Amino acid sequence: MAFSISNIYKNLFPPKDQSFLGVDIGASSIKVVQLTRRHSRAVLETYGEIALGPYDGKEMGKAMNLSSDKIAEALTDLCRESSVTAKQSAVAIPFLASLVSLIEMPTSDPKQLAQMVPIEARKYIPVPISEVLLDWSIVPKEGKLYPTYADEPKQDQRGNKIDKTDVMVVAIHNDTVTKYQEIGAKTSLITAFYEIEMFSTIRALLDQNSKSVMIVDIGAGTTKLYVVERGVIRNTHLINRGSQDITLAISNALSVPFADAEKMKRDTDISSSQSDRNVIGMVALTLDYIFAEANQVLLSYEKKYGKTVDQVMLIGGGALLKGILPTAKKSFQTDVAIGEPFSKVEAPAFLQDVLKSANPEFSVAVGAALRMLQET
Ligand SMILES: Nc1ncnc2c1ncn2[C@@H]1O[C@H](COP(=O)(O)OP(=O)(O)OP(=O)(O)O)[C@@H](O)[C@H]1O
Numbered sequence: 001m002a003f004s005i006s007n008i009y010k011n012l013f014p015p016k017d018q019s020f021l022g023v024d025i026g027a028s029s030i031k032v033v034q035l036t037r038r039h040s041r042a043v044l045e046t047y048g049e050i051a052l053g054p055y056d057g058k059e060m061g062k063a064m065n066l067s068s069d070k071i072a073e074a075l076t077d078l079c080r081e082s083s084v085t086a087k088q089s090a091v092a093i094p095f096l097a098s099l100v101s102l103i104e105m106p107t108s109d110p111k112q113l114a115q116m117v118p119i120e121a122r123k124y125i126p127v128p129i130s131e132v133l134l135d136w137s138i139v140p141k142e143g144k145l146y147p148t149y150a151d152e153p154k155q156d157q158r159g160n161k162i163d164k165t166d167v168m169v170v171a172i173h174n175d176t177v178t179k180y181q182e183i184g185a186k187t188s189l190i191t192a193f194y195e196i197e198m199f200s201t202i203r204a205l206l207d208q209n210s211k212s213v214m215i216v217d218i219g220a221g222t223t224k225l226y227v228v229e230r231g232v233i234r235n236t237h238l239i240n241r242g243s244q245d246i247t248l249a250i251s252n253a254l255s256v257p258f259a260d261a262e263k264m265k266r267d268t269d270i271s272s273s274q275s276d277r278n279v280i281g282m283v284a285l286t287l288d289y290i291f292a293e294a295n296q297v298l299l300s301y302e303k304k305y306g307k308t309v310d311q312v313m314l315i316g317g318g319a320l321l322k323g324i325l326p327t328a329k330k331s332f333q334t335d336v337a338i339g340e341p342f343s344k345v346e347a348p349a350f351l352q353d354v355l356k357s358a359n360p361e362f363s364v365a366v367g368a369a370l371r372m373l374q375e376t
C-alpha cells in the first residue's frame, strides 16, 4: 500500500545519485539513515542521531518543539557528523501532526470513491478542509493483499448488493507541511517526499507475509500504537506518555536534575534484582500506564474483529530501556519482541556492529530510506 502524500512533492532523481537519506525528526532527537542499492539489496552507508534539547539550552532526551531554523541547524550538524553524502531525502512526518481516520464507504468503485472520500472526510477532520493536505488509501479486504475493485460485492439477506470499502484517510495540517518545507529549504538536502512515520515504520519492520503485529513506538513525549495485519495498518492509537515521563518521575521523586535522572534511567536494568528499587518503581509508573493502555487497544481490536494479534513489537528510544522485554512479557498475553529495523539492510564491515543490536529507535528513518530505494 503506497501512501502517496508525497507524490505532490516528488522531484526528479538524478539517475546517478544512488544514495538516499531517511530523515526522522522526532520530538527529542533527529535520526538519519543513508542507504544505497547494491545488487538489488539495500546497503547501509551511514546512520546517526542527534539530540534536539541542546539546540535550545535543554537536556538530551527532552521532547522539544523547535523552530525550523533550529531543526535545520541540528539536521545539518547531524549530516556532517555522520558523513552523510546523499542529497535526496525522504522525510517522515510525525504521527502527532497527522489525523488518521478509518472510514467506511458505500461503494468500491474507484471513480465514486475519488469523489466521495474528500467529502466524507470533512466529517472526521475538525479543521476546514482547505487547511489540510488530504490523502487516502483503500484498506485491502480480507484475504486479498491488493484488492479491491475486483472483490465480489456480498449480498444482504434480501439479495441487495452490499458493496463497502474501508478507506484510510490521512490529513496533515498545512502549517506542518510548510514547516517541513522550510526545514528542507534551510539544509542542503532535497526532499523527494514526505511520509507519515507509521508508513515508514511498517516498511522497515514488516512485510506482506508478516503475522498480525501491534507496533508500540515509545518515543520521548508520546507512544504510538499501530495494529498491522499482513503489512496493512488496521488501527492506530496515541498514548500521551513517553520515555521522557520516566525521566521526569525519577527527577521529581529523587530530587535530581533531569540530566542525572536520564542517566539513571539509561543505566538501570529494570528486570534485575540488583537495581535500585526506587528507580525501578519510577520506571514502572510510566511503563505500566503505557502497557495497560496498549493492552486495552489490543484486546478491544481482537474482540471487535474476532482476530488474534500474534506479536507486540516494541520500538522507539523507549524500547532501549534495559530489561524492558521481560517486563513487557509479563504485561501482555501476546508474544513480545524488540523491533529490528536494520534486519532488511546489509552493512559493510565497518558498520557491521549496528546490525548486532536491535536499534529500535531507527525504525522510522530506515523505513523512509527504504521507500526511496524502492521507488527509484
Ligand atoms: N539507552 C536508552 N535507555 C533508555 N531510554 C532511552 C535510551 N536511549 C533513549 N532513550 C529514551 O528514548 C526516548 C527517545 O525516544 P525516540 O528517539 O524514539 O523519541 P523521538 O522519536 O524523539 O520522540 P517522538 O517519537 O515522541 O517524536 C527518550 O525519552 C530517551 O530518554
Ligand SMILES: [Mg+2]
Residues within 6 Å of the ligand: 026, 027, 219, 220, 316, 364
Ligand atoms: Mg519517534
